Amino acid sequence: xxxxxxxxxxxxxxxxxxxxxxxxxxxxxxxxxxxxxxxxxxxxxxxxxxxxxxxxxxxxxxxxxxxxxxxxxxxxxxxxxxxxxxxxxxxxxxxxxxxxxxxxxxxxxxxxxxxxxxxxxxxxxxxxxxxxxxxxxxxxxxxxxxxxxxxxxxxxxxxxxxxxxxxxxxxxxxxxxxxxxxxxxxxxxxxxxxxxxxxxxxxxxxxxxxxxxxxxxxxxxxxxxxxxxxxxxxxxxxxxxxxxxxxxxxxxxxxxxxxxxxxxxxxxxxxxxxxxxxxxxxxxxxxxxxxxxxxxxxxxxxxxxxxxxxxxxxxxxxxxxxxxxxxxxxxxxxxxxxxxxxxxxxxxxxxxxxxxxxxxxxxxxxxxxxxxxxxxxxxxxxxxxxxxxxxxxxxxxxxxxxxxxxxxxxxxxxxxxxxxxxxxxxxxxxxxxxxxxxxxxxxxxxxxxxxxxxxxxxxxxxxxxxxxxxxxxxxxxxxxxxxxxxxxxxxxxxxxxxxxxxxxxxxxxxxxxxxxxxxxxxxxxxxxxxxxxxxxxxxxxxxxxxxxxxxxxxxxxxxxxxxxxxxxxxxxxxxxxxxxxxxxxxxxxxxxxxxxxxxxxxxxxxxxxxxxxxxxxxxxxxxxxxxxxxxxxxxxxxxxxxxxxxxxxxxxxxxxxxxxxxxxxxxxxxxxxxxxxxxxxxxxxxxxxxxxxxxxxxxxxxxxxxxxxxxxxxxxxxxxxxxxxxxxxxxxxxxxxxxxxxxxxxxxxxx
Amino acid sequence: xxxxxxxxxxxxxxxxxxxxxxxxxxxxxxxxxxxxxxxxxxxxxxxxxxxxxxxxxxxxxxxxxxxxxxxxxxxxxxxxxxxxxxxxxxxxxxxxxxxxxxxxxxxxxxxxxxxxxxxxxxxxxx
Numbered sequence: 001x002x003x004x005x006x007x008x009x010x011x012x013x014x015x016x017x018x019x020x021x022x023x024x025x026x027x028x029x030x031x032x033x034x035x036x037x038x039x040x041x042x043x044x045x046x047x048x049x050x051x052x053x054x055x056x057x058x059x060x061x062x063x064x065x066x067x068x069x070x071x072x073x074x075x076x077x078x079x080x081x082x083x084x085x086x087x088x089x090x091x092x093x094x095x096x097x098x099x100x101x102x103x104x105x106x107x108x109x110x111x112x113x114x115x116x117x118x119x120x121x122x123x124x125x126x127x128x129x130x131x132x133x134x135x136x137x138x139x140x141x142x143x144x145x146x147x148x149x150x151x152x153x154x155x156x157x158x159x160x161x162x163x164x165x166x167x168x169x170x171x172x173x174x175x176x177x178x179x180x181x182x183x184x185x186x187x188x189x190x191x192x193x194x195x196x197x198x199x200x201x202x203x204x205x206x207x208x209x210x211x212x213x214x215x216x217x218x219x220x221x222x223x224x225x226x227x228x229x230x231x232x233x234x235x236x237x238x239x240x241x242x243x244x245x246x247x248x249x250x251x252x253x254x255x256x257x258x259x260x261x262x263x264x265x266x267x268x269x270x271x272x273x274x275x276x277x278x279x280x281x282x283x284x285x286x287x288x289x290x291x292x293x294x295x296x297x298x299x300x301x302x303x304x305x306x307x308x309x310x311x312x313x314x315x316x317x318x319x320x321x322x323x324x325x326x327x328x329x330x331x332x333x334x335x336x337x338x339x340x341x342x343x344x345x346x347x348x349x350x351x352x353x354x355x356x357x358x359x360x361x362x363x364x365x366x367x368x369x370x371x372x373x374x375x376x377x378x379x380x381x382x383x384x385x386x387x388x389x390x391x392x393x394x395x396x397x398x399x400x401x402x403x404x405x406x407x408x409x410x411x412x413x414x415x416x417x418x419x420x421x422x423x424x425x426x427x428x429x430x431x432x433x434x435x436x437x438x439x440x441x442x443x444x445x446x447x448x449x450x451x452x453x454x455x456x457x458x459x460x461x462x463x464x465x466x467x468x469x470x471x472x473x474x475x476x477x478x479x480x481x482x483x484x485x486x487x488x489x490x491x492x493x494x495x496x497x498x499x500x501x502x503x504x505x506x507x508x509x510x511x512x513x514x515x516x517x518x519x520x521x522x523x524x525x526x527x528x529x530x531x532x533x534x535x536x537x538x539x540x541x542x543x544x545x546x547x548x549x550x551x552x553x554x555x556x557x558x559x560x561x562x563x564x565x566x567x568x569x570x571x572x573x574x575x576x577x578x579x580x581x582x583x584x585x586x587x588x589x590x591x592x593x594x595x596x597x598x599x600x601x602x603x604x605x606x607x608x609x610x611x612x613x614x615x616x617x618x619x620x621x622x623x624x625x626x627x628x629x630x631x632x633x634x635x636x637x638x639x640x641x642x643x644x645x646x647x648x649x650x651x652x653x654x655x656x657x658x659x660x661x662x663x664x665x666x667x668x669x670x671x672x673x674x675x676x677x678x679x680x681x682x683x684x685x686x687x688x689x690x691x692x693x694x695x696x697x698x699x700x701x702x703x704x705x706x707x708x709x710x711x712x713x714x715x716x717x718x719x720x721x722x723x724x725x726x727x728x729x730x731x732x733x734x735x736x737x738x739x740x741x742x743x744x745x746x747x748x749x750x751x
Numbered sequence: 752x753x754x755x756x757x758x759x760x761x762x763x764x765x766x767x768x769x770x771x772x773x774x775x776x777x778x779x780x781x782x783x784x785x786x787x788x789x790x791x792x793x794x795x796x797x798x799x800x801x802x803x804x805x806x807x808x809x810x811x812x813x814x815x816x817x818x819x820x821x822x823x824x825x826x827x828x829x830x831x832x833x834x835x836x837x838x839x840x841x842x843x844x845x846x847x848x849x850x851x852x853x854x855x856x857x858x859x860x861x862x863x864x865x866x867x868x869x870x871x872x873x874x875x876x877x
Contacts, residue, residue, distance in 0.1 A: 623776065651844065719848055
């Protein structure tokens with residue numbers, strides 16, 4: 001058997017450099033192991049967030065470290081049916097991994113060995129404790145005292161002599177421990193045994209279940225640390241997709257990668273399984289259509305289907321009850337029932353109270369529902385779960401033809417994809433108000449940053465250097481409060497979910513001067529309004545009224561409304577807000593405020609690699625549209641276009657670039673340009689990633705030159721397309737999965 | 752093409768008329784600078800504005816929308832606006848977007864000043 005080197009892969013399934021997105025958590029577990037302060041670490045996992053590989057990576061690092069910490073990893077599986085069999089398996093694992101560590105033989109961890117083999121492989125210095133342990137185990141095993149047997153097996157790590165090192169046990173999938181049959185509730189027993197062992201340990205599992213078990217075991221929370229494991233961030237999930245796709249040799253486009261991350265909400269479990277299926281079936285994922293076809297296959301018969309079907313079978317083993325459960329669940333989801341009656345559900349499921357409570361508990365643990373007392377909310381599950389549920393309902397209850405369900409689910413997923421990405425791009429492009437408000441800590445900042453009209457009058461159009469200098473010399477300052485809590489407005493008024501997009505509107509509880517008294521307590525209600533122009537009176541009033549009403553509903557004694565919009569507020573809107581002592585700022589003011597208080601902006605989109613050889617790629621903004629205009633001027637000259645036509649092409653390109661920058665919410669902030677020279681024409685294609693504008697597609701794909709000038713006059717900032725159409729001979733939006741691709745043609749007229 | 756954006760907007764006054772010079776590229780940034788300068792001139796008592804486009808090679812729609820805003824501001828102040836030395840391509844764009852309906856065009860600065868003296872909106876004081 002091979003000997004370990006520093007980077008040996010022992011239990012991990014992927015090499016360390018391919019393990020992405022959980023670096024901090026990995027460090028924390030290893031640090032916890034090395035501290036050996038006798039504390040437990042509860043790893044509280046969001047469903048499908050995935051923690052097994054994290055624990056296996058931690059195991060490998062500790063194994064390769066070869067210090068006095070002896071890593072032991074045990075994963076509960078659905079194959080174990082009783083607490084006793086799981087405990088016996090644990091004992092076997094402990095001895096096997098102990099020997100592997102002591103002998104520095106990673107392969108021993110995976111070898112199929114028996115207890116007899118353990119005795120033969122054990123170094124003589126270890127036989128003095130392993131032999132008695134095995135003998136005692138044989139005796140207790142046939143004593144018919146299951147509780148004693150379970151405790152004995154779980155206590156095995158404590159029997160390792162101190163001179164050999166300190167055991168560090170990591171339990172994975174602990175939520176499964178409570179589902180085992182028999183007289184012993186293993187999850188709680190685990191916490192009891194290890195909580196009193198004085199050894200450091202990790203128990204990982206579904207967050208709601210683990211906390212319930214800890215309470216049931218009357219654990220001493222003073223001796224427990226908590227580590228929450230959420231879904232991966234977008235950046236981490238992108239990296240995961242890239243790594244898995246590369247490893248699995250799956251071809252996929254950036255658009256599909258980003259869609260996968262959003263559609264699976266950053267779940268490593270779903271992302272990894274999905275890409276493995278693409279690998280197994282040798283499917284390239286170049287377009288949304290490729291992606292959604294495979295997604296629906298997965299939903300109706302692949303990993304996703306098995307995952308959810310297994311869970312439902314555990315919750316409702318009998319087919320008729322399972323079908324009833326699917327019906328009740330889907331109807332609640334489809335009806336957007338946020339607060340259904342628990343008793344109503346029980347009657348519809350025709351279940352006995354104890355059985356029903358168990359089912360509801362399982363649904364709650366898996367976070368398919370939120371169960372609080374007499375009410376149950378079935379609308380909170382992931383989109384993947386809802387898609388599965390809907391398909392299961394249509395097949396099992398409606399008895400719809402399978403082909404119809406497949407076709408319509410693909411169509412629905414495709415229709416949803418651009419919206420999913422649009423929502424994500426808007427969110428990424430937006431300043432994180434929660435973070436900004438959370439940074440308020442009694443800083444003094446120029447008052448003009450909260451008064452758009454005053455700012456506009458003094459600073460609009462001012463050179464940047466001069467602006468910064470003058471802002472720095474402002475003497476009229478306001479002191480920000482100290483924020484103690486920030487949450488979305490939605491959290492305070494769930495009935496208005498649609499009005500309050502998560503990060504666009506927040507409530508910040510704070511104290512003036514950082515003094516914690518009733519008199520100093522204040523609440524800031526902050527909203528970021530979407531408007532291309534200065535916000536008008538109507539929009540400003542509707543948002544002020546909405547936030548004012550929210551403050552009154554929640555009985556906020558002192559509060560301040562602060563509205564923000566990209567381009568600020570027109571005069572009537574500013575006057576109204578001033579009358580109500582509300583603040584209003586443009587995005588520029590907010591950016592300056594952020595510089596002043598040191599908060600960081602929203603997550604910056606990751607850069608893209610260089611484009612292919614036919615593309616000229618320029619970053620959005622910074623007048624970079626001029627670079628494109630210069631390039632096309634050179635090309636057009638070669639084609640001997642007359643000066644007027646060259647100017648028209650340049651202007652059209654400038655407008656196309658501005659449109660792309662202003663309207664796309666592009667994730668990479670790049671404009672891709674293709675110039676194609678043909679004998680009698682120049683074809684220019686300007687593309688960007690991001691949101692698909694609503695006017696693209698259907699009957700607007702080929703644009704007419706006729707348009708009402710009156711309508712345009714009302715919307716001054718909507719002139720770009722009108723100009724392009726007037727200046728170029730052919731203008732066409734090409735179909736792309738996301739963003740826009742505008743193809744413009746100018747003919748060379750020789751006459 | 753060698754286009755750069757100046758940090759400040761050049762301007763000078765002839766009597767109560769301010770002459771403001773647009774730069775080579777009229778966009779949001781340079782448009783706002785012109786707007787700022789025009790506001791400043793109006794606030795300091797100017798009764799007419801000449802915006803000179805002699806250097807302007809390229810304009811975009813946002814820049815044009817800001818010009819319309821300047822015309823609105825001037826109207827509210829009772830001031831006249833004339834655009835001078837606008838090249839043919841730019842005039843074509845102004846036409847397309849209806850800007851030429853709201854403003855007088857002059858070949859150059861001198862013609863603009865002559866045009867304004869013809870209007871003479873200020874009453875003669877005795």
